[in-house]
Amino acid sequence: MIDMLKGSVTPKDWAFAGVVVCLALALLAAYVLFVSNEHQRRLDEIAAEREAVEAELAVARDARDNIEELREETEQVLSLVDDFERRLPGRREIPQLLEEFEALAHEVRLDVELAPLPRIVDANKETIPYSITAYGDFHQVVSFINRLERFERYLKISDLSISEQRQGICEASFTLSTYRFRETLETGASQS
Numbered sequence: 001m002i003d004m005l006k007g008s009v010t011p012k013d014w015a016f017a018g019v020v021v022c023l024a025l026a027l028l029a030a031y032v033l034f035v036s037n038e039h040q041r042r043l044d045e046i047a048a049e050r051e052a053v054e055a056e057l058a059v060a061r062d063a064r065d066n067i068e069e070l071r072e073e074t075e076q077v078l079s080l081v082d083d084f085e086r087r088l089p090g091r092r093e094i095p096q097l098l099e100e101f102e103a104l105a106h107e108v109r110l111d112v113e114l115a116p117l118p119r120i121v122d123a124n125k126e127t128i129p130y131s132i133t134a135y136g137d138f139h140q141v142v143s144f145i146n147r148l149e150r151f152e153r154y155l156k157i158s159d160l161s162i163s164e165q166r167q168g169i170c171e172a173s174f175t176l177s178t179y180r181f182r183e184t185l186e187t188g189a190s191q192s
Contacts, residue, residue, distance in 0.1 A: 097153065097178065098130075104151075108143045110136040117175065129177040138165050141172040154179055 063070065098114060105112040113133045120127040134141055141162060148155055160174040 101148070101176070104147045105134065105144055108136070108140045108147070110134050110140045110144050124181065126180045127177050128180065129175050132174055132176050134172045135169055137168050138162070138170055141170060145172075148176065
């Protein structure tokens, strides 16, 4: 090696330089394999996290920009739910509902007989039917049915039959059904 400094290069000097270059290449390869790749993997993870955060931020900005529209939509849905719950009777409201039917009949001076029919229960709702027989003149019967159809609760009139009017009185018979959601039933049963 000292000969190399004097200006002559010996095979030993070439061997030493080769070993130094090989060691330098080995250290560079080790750095790339272990240190640099680990840093690159971590950078890739950070980039993926950044993309996810930016996507969430875009959704949040969109929600912020549309918050008033979402609030109005929520209000409409809540209003519909409230209206629906108001129009479907609970178990405790059924007797009051029957009294209201009788009061409607008495307002038009109609005699009525209400008889409960077997309830029909399916997966989502319970149908509560009543057999109604009404006695009065034709206009009283029609007025009573009209009031039932405009009633604040959800009602269904089916199987309507009106007999011919004799001596100013006709007989009308029909099935009047109201409904309750099964969820209301289960909640009401657990509260009782």
